[in-house]
Amino acid sequence: MGSTDEKKAERQMDLLRFATAGSVDDGKSTLIGRLLFDSKSIFADQLEAVERTSEQKGHSYVDLSLLTDGLRSEREQGITIDVAYRYFATPNRKFIIADTPGHVQYTRNMVTGASTADLGLVLVDARHGLTEQSRRHAVLLSLLRVPHLVLCINKMDLVDWSQEVYDKIQAEFTQFATKLNVPDLEVIPISALAGDNVVDRSQNMPWYSGPTLMHHLEHVHVASDRDLVDARFPVQYVIRPQNDAYHDYRGYAGQIAGGVFKKGDEVIVLPSGMTSKISSIDVFDKEIDEAFPPMSVTIRLEDDVDVSRGDMIARVKNAPTPxxxxxxxxxxxxxxxxxxxxxxxxxxxxxxxxxxxxxxxxxxxxxxxxxxxxxxxxxxxxxxxxxxxxxxxxxxxxxxxxxxxxxxxxxxxxxxxxxxxxxxxx
Amino acid sequence: MTSTHTDYRLSQLDQLEAESIHIFREVAAEFEKPVLMFSGGKDSIVMLRLAEKAFYPAKIPFSILQVDTGLDFPEVMETRDRWVERLGINLVVASIDDAIKNGIIPDAAKISRNRLQIPTLLNAIEENGFTAAFGGGRRDEEKARAKERVYSHRDEFGQWDPKMQRPELWSLYNGRLHEGEHMRIFPISNWTELDVWDYIGREEIEIPSIYFAHQRRVFERDGMLMTETPLNPCREGEVAEERSVRFRTCGDITLTGCVESTASTIEEIIAEVSVARVTERGATRGDDKFSEAAMEDRKKEGYF
The missing domain is CATH 2.40.30.10 (Translation factors)
Structure with missing residues (x-):
């Protein structure tokens, strides 16, 4: 594995995947539009297209939700049907948003979006408090084991920036969350339309001392969410070059699903139960000392054991039972x-x-x-x-x-x- | 890949690379006859680099397919040939001119070459029996693409049905097909334009020279700077002049515009892209300008 100094111009950023749930009524698309807009991830031509359409539709404001509703049928119906993926970056982190529809008839889309998320964002309208829909979103995120949950209480401008409203919803949700698997919860009062506490700290809610949404997204610690103990390597593909230079090469290619594998580790191949030692872990033309999730690597073994796609390489004393x-x-x-x-x-x-x-x-x-x-x-x-x-x-x-x-x-x-x-x- | 850190973190670019390599290997394992759709542009070159890494030290276990519009930039073709030679891969060229000659597609002078790419491509996929075709599409490019799956199913007519897409969860891809259907695979779905440039810089990947600033005779049309060539002469009122320009995408020479730029290194391009205020397609692709749903419509018909 090359050291960083051989490489040019790579900025060290990490990645956060998060899922949003909610309907247009909760201001979800507006919130995403706001995150993109305030992080300068919207381009002039996209903004112009949105301004043009907003004007045609007779809106008095720029409808940022038009940025995210990609399919023609969605624009016609004014709803989000499918999972849409959005991208933005700040200097230290890149974000992938899985933007999912909130209605019950699109639960499967929300499950899809949550499946890869590190963080789930649930939106409620401050005027209405927790609804059946927001509870459902929290349940789904917890079922999908999304490790970090953020509840955004939106439209605070419409309840006079009231701390009382925030406290009530926050207490109710925290109570509800005790029934779920929510290892990390943050409750943030915002106004997506006006931008309060989205990227910039609100001047209207001095009583709130927690992070803004963007600050939280930028700093939430996700590296420790992976299982770095139980080593799991599902074999995807067997690499056997048909050329003289690598005549004896036999490598098992795949993506590390858990734990840390090191050269020299004693491993077991499932389901056969045969054991061997790791002779090399390869990433392209370099050998590396250890591999961890979610790296895509090629593992070679000391012994000529029978391994094929669908098998799993794990540790001798720590392997799943077939x-x-x-x-x-x-x-x-x-x-x-x-x-x-x-x-x-x-x-x-x-x-x-x-x-x-x-x-x-x-x-x-x-x-x-x-x-x-x-x-x-x-x-x-x-x-x-x-x-x-x-x-x-x-x-x-x-x-x-x-x-x-x-x-x-x-x-x-x-x-x-x-x-x-x-x-x-x- | 960067050096392993004590806290076992991967940079976002390494995470994207790992995800893409996973996709390449999954397709090679599960599909009978994959092919990589190669335009010669930076995205398809990044795909080639990822495929090279995914199967090393073995050769890439599939061919590459290029639709020859007859209107491609010569610099792009030269780069393509060098990549093909270095990797020792098989190149399949599907030419629009041949397709017209053989009566596969109508010779309609009024239809843009961009439109004619669709039947030419679909015919090549069918004729060669390709069951999976890798494309360099990214979800950040355009609104319709933002909703497309990594494995994007195409029916016997090569059509995409945005309302009937298969749910795609975790990293579990479903490659089931019926006779005559195929799958489009987008291994760099989650990359942004900037990620692609960062990766090209980091890996020192060879890309066509037209991406870097150079002197070119150009004229303005529909708010874009177009190359003056016999294939695309100036119309009345249009005046060509030499300017320092570069291209942000590689397409049909008659439709692909360039931007004024002095960026002659990857670092300078990255600096330029970081502050760009117009999307790469919005700035320089005449083919996407026709309507808000232009891309969606072309995708449904079987466009890349």
């Missing part, structure tokens, strides 16, 4: 309901197999957290606890421990469409 019986929370994403005895294709890390639905234990009401034990199917956008039996053993960890080795997707074998997303319990 299992064909999976207990998971599943979000269902298609119109025809999920039913017991149904057969589906399953993709888990780099392993693909088939899965049989043994049982649907309960449906989770994502608004109230109530468990409905009487239901025997899951409809579109519903989430429930499901037991599956797979044709191949999965090399899985609980989702709460590792979001990569704990997640899977379900695919309809006839249509080829992704119909479900699963998070393994443990």
């Amino acid at each position: 299992t064909q019986d999976i207990d998971a929370m599943v979000c269902w994403m298609t119109n025809a309901p999920l039913q017991p005895r149904q057969k589906l294709a399953i993709k888990h890390t780099t392993r693909t197999g088939r899965a049989l639905v043994k049982d649907i234990q309960y449906r989770l009401d994502v608004n109230t957290l109530h468990r409905d034990n009487d239901t025997k199917e899951l409809g579109l956008n519903e989430i429930g606890r499901v037991q599956l039996r797979t044709t191949v053993p999965l090399l899985a960890d609980p989702y709460s421990k590792n979001r990569t080795t704990g997640s899977f997707i379900l695919i309809d074998e006839a249509t080829g469409v992704t119909v479900g997303a699963g998070m393994i319990n443990g």
Whole structure:
């Protein structure tokens, strides 16, 4: 691995992926527009296009939500339907926003956006306080194990910048969050339209001493969210060059899903159970000493053991137990309901197999957290606890421990469409 | 990759690189016959570099496909040839002129070459039996692209249906296809224009010389600076003059405008891009200017 001084001009920035949830009514698109605008990530031609459209529509203000609603049908309907990805950067951090729709009929889109997020941003309207929708968003973010949660209380300008309103919503939400897995919560009073506490500190709320939203996004510590203990390497691809120079080269390519691998480590290959030692970890034409998530590397072993795509390399004394019986929370994403005895294709890390639905234990009401034990199917956008039996053993960890080795997707074998997303319990 | 830090952090550029390499390997493992769509522009060259890294020390296990519009910049073709030779990869050229000659597409002088790229490309994909085609599209480029998946499904007609996109969660990509369908793959979806430049600078990647400031005879048309060539002569009232310019994208020479610039090194380009106030497509691509949904419409038909 080259030292930084050999390379030119690389600015050391890190990356934060965050998901936003909410509807246009909550001012979500305005907030994102504001983040882009105030961080100077909007270009003149984009702004001009938005100004032109706002004027055509007869708005008295520049409708920043027009920046984010990308598809024609969305602009026509004035709603966000799909997940849209947005990008902006400050000198120390690059941000990827997964902008998701808030309505219940788009739960699957929100689950999609949250799946890769380090931080989730829930928006409430200060005039209305917590709603069913904002509770649902918090539940989904917690279910997807998004480690950092921010509640933005928006439209503070419309409640006279009242501390009382803030305190009430903050207390109510904090109380609700105790029922969820929310390791880190920040509650920020803002006005997305006026810009208060988005990038610049509000002059209207001197009683608030916490960070602005941008300050929090820039400084929230995400490096420690990864599991650096349990080493997991799903093998993606076997590299065997067909040339004389590398005739004996046999490397296992993949992306580190957990832990730290070092040259010389004793490792086990699953599911075969064979053991060997790491002889080299390669990144392009260089050997490196250690590899950690989310690096894409090529691992070579000392012994000529049989390893192929779908296998996993782990530590001898710390490896998942291969299992064909999976207990998971599943979000269902298609119109025809999920039913017991149904057969589906399953993709888990780099392993693909088939899965049989043994049982649907309960449906989770994502608004109230109530468990409905009487239901025997899951409809579109519903989430429930499901037991599956797979044709191949999965090399899985609980989702709460590792979001990569704990997640899977379900695919309809006839249509080829992704119909479900699963998070393994443990 | 940067040197490992004691706190096991990867810079954002390294994270993007790792994600892209993961995508390349996933496609090579799961698809029968992938191909990399190569325009010669900086994004497709960055893709080539990532593919080179993903499979090293083996060769890139797929061909590259270029749609020859007959209107490409000669500098771009020269760079392409050097890359092909260095990596020892197979180049498939789908020429619009040949497609017209063979009656695959109509010879419609009124249709822009940009439009004719679509049937030419789709025909090449079908004829060669390619099941996955890597493209250099980025989500920061345009609003319709912001919603496109990394694995973007195309039906038997090569069409994209934005309302029927498959959910894409975690890093679990679904590559299931029916006969005659194919997948467009966008491994640098999450890169921004600036990321691409940072990476080109860091990796010292060779790109076509037209990206750097040079003297060129240009004239103004529709608010853009266009190259004066026999393929694209001045119209009445347009006056060509020599200026110091560079290109921000590489497309059809008759549609791709340039910007006035003195940036002659990657560092100077990065400095320029950092303060640019107009998107690269908005500034210099005539093909995106027709309507607010121009890109969405072309994508639905099967554009890159």
